[in-house]
Amino acid sequence: MSFNTSSRQLPDTDETPEEARPREIRTPDAAAERTTDAPAGPEAPRSAARAKAAGPTGPAETADAAEADAPGDSSAATEPDARSAATEPDESPEPAKATAATDSPEGAASAEADETTDSPEGADTTARTDSPEPAEGAEPAAAAESARSAEPAASAETATPAEPGDEVAPGPAPVKGRWRGWRAKYPVAARALTWTTTGLAAVLVLFALLMPNSSAGFRPGEFVRIPVEAIFGAAVLIVLPRRPRVVVAAVGGLVLGVLTILNLLDIGFNEYLGRGFNLVLDWSLFADARAYLQDTMGKQATLGIVVALVLFVIVLLAVMSLAVVRLAGLMSRHTVTATRSTLVLGTVWIACAALGVQFTGVPVASDRTAKSVEDRTKRVQATLRDEAAFAKFAKKDAFANTPPDQLLTDLRGKDMMITFIESYGRSAIEDPVMAPGVDATLTAENQKLVKAGFAAKSGWLTSATYGGSSWLGHSTFLSGLWISNQQRYRTVTAGEHLTLTKAFKKSGGWDTVGVMPGVQKAWPESKFYGLDKVYDSHKLDYKGPKFSWSTMPDQYALTAFERLVHGKKHDKPLMSEIILTSSHQPWAPIPKLVPQDQVGDGSVYNAIEKAGKKPADIITDSTKSKQEYGKSIQYSVSSLINYLVKYGNKNTVLIFLGDHQPIARVSGNHASRDVPVSIVAKDPKVLDKIADWGWTDGLRPEHNAPVWKMSSFRDRFMTAYGSTPAP
Secondary structure (H helix, E strand, C coil): CCHHHHHHHCCCCCCCCHHHCCCCCCCHHHHHHCHHHCCCCCCHHHHHHHHHHCCCCCHHHHHHHHHHHCCCCCCCCCHHHHHHHHHCCCCCHHHHHHHHHHHCHHHHHHHHHHCCCCCCCHHHHCCCCCCCCCCCCCCHHHHHHHHHHHHHHHHHHCCCCCCCCCCCCCCCCCHHHHHHHHHHHCHHHHHHHHHHHHHHHHHHHHHHHHCCCCHHHCCHHHHCCEEHHHHHHHHHHHHCCHHHHHHHHHHHHHHHHHHHHHHHHHHHHHHHHCCCCCCCCHHHHHHHHHHHHHHHHCHHHHHHHHHHHHHHHHHHHHHHHHHHHHHHHHHHHCHHHHHHHHHHHHHHHHHHHHHCCEECCEECEECHHHHHHHHHHHHHHHHHHHHHHHHHHCCCCCCCCCCHHHCCHHHCCCEEEEEEECCCCCHHHHCCCCHHHHHHHHHHHHHHHHHCCCEEEEEEEECCCCCCCHHHHHHHHHHCCCCCCHHHHHHHHCCCCCCHHHHHHHHCCCEEEEEECCCCCCCCCHHHHCCCEEEECCCCCCCCCCECCECCCHHHHHHHHHHHHHCCCCCCCEEEEEEECCCCCCCCCCCCCCCHHHCCCCCCHHHHHHHCCCHHHHCCCHHHHHHHHHHHHHHHHHHHHHHHHHHCCCCEEEEEEECCCCCHHHHCCCCCCEEEEEEEECCHHHHHCCHHHCCEECCCCCCCCCEEEHHHHHHHHHHHCCCCCCC
């Protein structure tokens, strides 16, 4: 057994371990002077190969050290390599990190663990390697060994460990390292990019906190306010430790992103339906919106829009969350400044709120987001309470138990037509852009009626819906219940409430039929309305083109009704519910009236549809939309009156009305929900029954004509025409 082997087994117990000695800064010269005085501790045999870095050694020591230092390969290291490793620092970034680790307690512990099998005392194996000087109390050769062993440990992250003597190529620098390198090379650009990103994050968060939920609310003064939510949020983030702070910031960003999306939905719903988005009830309307886009713009365009919207939502949520996290990190790095700023802004907010300070008529102290959350919470609670209350109310019916022979006795023998004209609202008659053309048409069509022996009376009804959801208007008018949302609609159509159309059927004096060109799929509600047969878009034998959303022109639908239903012989009079759809948005292209004998199967409309305007030509222009909307109402009214004059007789009674106002972009942001309603008949006794209603003679109701809720019409009508209430 050699002396080196014995030295490993018999460590020098007379020397003080490295941890027990006071550390001092030493130069390479001083280390060289102490080489001969250093004890032959456990590490001495392994360090002998580098002893020349501090001073000359004997031939025997050199040979033994070389043998111990290179297991299995005596050429693992040369004398110049040892000297270089012991005296020159490694300047590459990655080894620097590895060697720096040994300066910390954790690094020392790791080094001790690595040398456990070679040295019972870890003090000699933890010498500093980040400088040329060996640590005090350690052999210079041991310092070189430590520096040498740090290189493969540092590069282990990027390369497979090499065999002794192999040359290892450095791995690619990590992204963080490349960013730091770029930042060091271009400090001005890096600083500008950092502050620009932070500034954009702050602007995005403030915009979300101050964003109004209606298009009319976008005023400059709205975005120079101080949001109290930002002050409270900053105060919370400043005091939190790092991990909770990041989690709270990320969740807060997601919540802020969701609120932004809900505000955008409010803007869209106010624009089209005249009300905000209902968190409980309105999700089902997205399917109708997609179907509308598909019918209007085609499948590919609709798919593109849907994908874009989904990506927008995902990106918005992610960016909003990252923005809040970034601002939270900035505040944590500048805690004193952030704390002072938060206190100052909080004081200013309180002062502005107490004094009522305003800028351009808008309060400087803002709590918009908090109020928005409170409002949405109340609306959800009110919706849930409304569902239960309405379900009980819908079971009550003034005519539920009226015997069939006591229903609508004054209309026996009459052919009844109840016709809805899509989006026929008060704005069509009174708006300065649409009114001239529509009023002229109503006057001309009324003259046709008078010439044919008919008379008309007209008034106003306030619809339960606005801008869309036509079925809510239809069900409100026919059921006598205020059906203002989808949940109410589901509740009432699932029950047995008596509708006006069902009353005609229940009496036994009429056959009931529905002409529904807008229905393109199964419609189970026909049972609720009491319709014996329904002619939907697939049963009217139309062979022509669609006109945007409308499946067929109104003139064709009425002509098909005459051919398939009204023109045939019947044992009983008919009660017909007819929906006319040509005035449905986007009002491009619009059909034109053709000679009645040319309507045929609808192929005549191919050239008309191709020559018409495209939806994209008018959909973003309010004035053009108003003009085309007015033309569509003129077309629908003219189609209906022309049919009545041609095919009506002394027993025909027509009730026609609008289901709701057009969208706000056409009717205006503060338009009413009123729609015109008219009753037309040849028999003067029919109109005499409603003489006390105060309605206007003719098809155009006066501005000051009576205005009723649409839900009140059923009971008034049934009472006027001989029905006996029996709850």
